[in-house]
Amino acid sequence: MAQVLEFKLPDLGEGLTEAEIVRWLVQVGDVVAVDQPVVEVETAKAMVEVPCPYGGVVTARFGEEGTELPVGAPLITVAVGAPASGGPAEGSGNVLVGYGTSEAPARRRRVRPAQSPPAARVTAAAPAAAAPVPAAPAASVTAGGPVPVISPLVRRLAREGGLDLRELKGSGPDGLILRVDVENALRAAVAAPEPSPAPASAPVPSAFTGGQRVPLKGVRGAVADKLSRSRREIPDATCWVDADATELMRARAAMNAAGGPKISLLALLARICTAALARFPELNSTVDLQAREIVRFDQVHLGFAAQTERGLVVPVVRDAHARDAEGLTAEFARLTDVARDGRLTPAELTGGTFTLNNYGVFGVDGSTPIINHPEAAMLGVGRIVPKPWVHEGELAVRQVVQLSLTFDHRVCDGGTAGGFLRYVADCVEQPAVLLRTL
Template structure:
């Protein structure tokens, strides 16, 4: 038996540890190259980790909830196992060393390479059964694959649990390789809550089937009425780890190290609201599957503002003790945005946003937000941001107190866009308005420059056609 240690790989951007969210294999299972063995939550995202070896799982090191350091032994795998799960060890060591490795049927130079740390390959979607002999194999071939793995990411599994949807009943899903998506779960929940269909005609009624036993109801906690937001229950204790641990560290560092100040302006977004609808309709007429939103227009306006006032797209570098350090004005704008997910706050960023058109920013915004919420986003999309825009108005908030995403020097928030009384040319009327609020690092940017930035971005939002004039 040749046992190889699979060590937890660096899942991106130099992360040092990860928490086990779920195991997808068990000790004794025979697995394929690149088959997902576990979901690991890092400080940035939940990552599906595939195996770099094919063989039989000898040992799983750690339980769900445990924290593992990068480079520590993660799984031990016996690679001297053939495709049927039969050990190919010989009596002597030389024969064992020469035992054939499981093959994909390709030539040696065409064998698939490990995809460690970035999701499973198409070859690794199923789990092989253990070898039980010809008779047992024949019985299994005739029987349905009841223990076939259910492919769904952790946030989707949690949504299914919250909505009372049995994932096994809707597998395979509509996603790649049969992965169950949020839409699959939501559709199943909607079907469950839909009214019963009309009774069929008498000629169509089959013989009544034996009634199925009612499913056992979930145990009810004493005194429990309903679950709280995202299934939370008063009195429970939640460990701080993974993404939440990273949030704690970033927020504490921001408040401790950055002398932040803020300024705001209330703006008329009526034209921007209408322009977003017109551009979305125009894009669809041209066959583009993209939705331009008022928030994506704000993001594009922020990019133009950062080009004019670059101290907000900067870093304080070399600040230690009595050394004041330097202000580095960054050439590239990697525009982050706050995304509310089942795992907590994430801040994906649009790389090189200064090179993107409004339509491109809108498409990238939708893509990154969707991947952040369904758990498929990678660490690379969550690091390297240079400035953040926060749409807390999406939760119905008129205003907020944005906290700088350390080590960034600025964050722009926008509140709810509502119809409110507004004075136009001396006359009181009703307009759709919102509040822009900028928090900034006062070490890098003075109040005058910050105020001018907010005014400039606000003017662009009030007259959004000017945004289209910029390449």
């Protein structure tokens, strides 16, 4: 006898609590194998295909493409054959990197209503192949207690729209407030007629009206949260210097003319960064606020800013200090291609210890970048352009670049930061300086 099992959106890891359904990979009635991807979702980190730990026939799907689901929400139900022991069926237990197929932690689990809410789309197979999905009753509301809401996403939607949930009447079981209830209330507020002129003493409404609202979600929302946290927690400072990059450009041209894989300018700058961090390890660190300690890292996991259609992401090159220019070039190219395809894994987006930001590709000379929390520093590189420069006592046209270092003033003082930046500039101006560390 077949047993119907419910597969829920797994724990996403890295503090992620929600995902948006991008594309369903299976239909109701399809036969799926263990660990077969069934849906493609987009998180604040990347897009990922979620595998189902059960094998059998898909009997229902939950959620339209384009809707957001919290961790622990049902994705699909699968009719599987009864196990030989008569006990409950077991999944594969396999996990994606950062995306476990196990259930979400208890603190993230939400109470499901006795029936599927109208806002969720449930596509079911024929009654003979389907079975009811067990569900717990919705939480009842008590005077002065919390307002029953279907998910944290709905609560956030109401907060961003300036709605008081206690003034809404939920259409779900036992008055549960659904997403459709909040959306209808927001639409009604926008469509409401303009009020009659108020006396001069009337308060000015705090909510913005009109214009276009773009949700801060996905990659853009994650970037906003991280940058805001960086500004709140890190007392940063920036120093900068102009450097003559003519010799570095000549060295790169000579390398590429000698044959073999082409060396990218970013790889050479990364090699300079790792050499500088070996001399100034204070900048390859983070601050543990709870322990009130500075944690210095032995390895350099180098992040680099990459612009994609989905927004700015910062892939991480693991053990950059142990890679040569060819290896760095290849890894930068691989991660950039994966980032543009939206296929970076959480492991490729986290764990950085220092970030290199080549904003010169956007045609700008300088910037004061925001540190990629929880790191302690970021090196910015502007465009390399011909400029008048005094070279060997004579005025000449040279290839000049502006370098900027934004650093956490808790991990070091200006002397250390200035020493790091000056060493980087010296290597840019005289690449032979790097021979000391090769």
